[in-house]
Amino acid sequence: MHRNLPTPSAAAEARQRLEAIGLMLIAVGFFSALDTSAKYLVTREGLGVGQIVWARCIGQFALLLLLVPSFGIMSTRALFATKIMGWQLVRSALMVATTAFNFLALEYLRLDQTVTIVFLAPLMVALLAGPLLGEWVGRRTLAAILIGFAGVLIAVRPGFGNIHPAVLYSFAGMLAYAFFIILTRRMAHVDPPLVTLFYSMFAGTVGAIPFAVADWVTPPDVLSWVLLGALGILGGLGHWLFLHAYRLAPASAIAPFLYTQLLTMVAFGFIVFGDLPDLWTLAGAALIVASGIYLIHRERQVARELADATALS
Template structure:
């Protein structure tokens, strides 16, 4: 009887981790679409970065308020109720900072260049998850993370001949993103995902409004208005999946799958901006995919072992 219960628990844990991986992959597809849309609005439509950042949050916040009753929450008090108010506000500011610095970077960098620098974040998360969250990464998982990171370096090696100063914005986005991911995992132990999502959108909407309106530029095409609205859709749904991924598995287990975003960034970059991936990008992408497949295999083996 006890063995049966243990096997059931192991199977449930393994299933939870696989679901988390699926949520993470879906999230990075949406985040890639978000970045590509933002780059288009800034470079092709000529909209200010601050305005594009704010649009992402205000649309997402509006949609969230409309959908709140579907989650059984009927009062504003329930949305504001948190056991870690200070950390919720810090996490929200980190999310806004990540978005702002990233959009500032992709205004000048290719999508794959910008995401490569941000890809340092999972390595930072894996290193800090142990001392900060008590989620120590195993030797094989750590090696898989390093292999994935090596794939990122291979993918963009030719593109770093002349480094644009905007890489500073990407590094700032990466650091904010790493801390944001760690706080996301930590807050999942105390607050519901909807509350955490609400705080992120609330802070982004009201803190960013003064800056956005100070340099407001009215979009000149219907497409620009539609894309501004889609920013909230991509960001909102992606963030929702992101939260659920971190609820179902440790940060060090799912962080490596963020590397797969490079594949989607290359696809969007080619489809929208005509950026063709070279042989180095394809080789790096192969390394990243292989690393991800190995991580899935290790998750299954670890579950059986336990």
């Protein structure tokens, strides 16, 4: 009896998916290390949020310039060639706002709390895609979004007396990130991806300088300087691995692994700060993650139905 062995193309696709999942897990680890470093610099070393945001921007911008030759662009002049300068600046401002609000929240909240609220961003994108992009959701998707919102209410406590005001920073960062994603989708077919990435880093680096100067605190020791310099590297490498993972495998195959960031955040929070999530946060995060995975499943199902309908027509 002969077993049905996978074809060479199927085997190669399977290897690519495993590689993409591995890259996604590493990227998530970098993102968690970035937030942990920022929280440590603010809470333990007393550095200003403005200078930390700027350090992340300029470090990631420098890393981008070093990697430009590997993309086949030897001159940075091509990176300035945009057809939508205004929208590029708006997108960059949203990226800086996302980072700033997240770092402000980390000064007061646990790592697992902030990442739980950030997980709401894909649900918010799905909700806003209707009025902003004309991509209206169905009843089941809307139900999943509402369940995700309920998860956030559980995670931040059912009683308003227990809500720390810094939660508002985290929600503001999540909203800025959701609009950042929507704007990125609208701009995707106008400028090349590398140009968009360049402007997000360039404008962020220049625009954050006044906040860095106003909020500057000289790092007190070598560790602080190292962590400050590592912020851009962690963010840049994380995003590079993130994008590379999506080039190797479809989003539906690897997107669910983005939620493993909750595990890495819990681990870093316990190792560095001695924090552990409570049952409310875990229960809320479980609802949000389940809703997000369902949305991914629905997108995959709708895409498959459209492909089948196209093939039959």
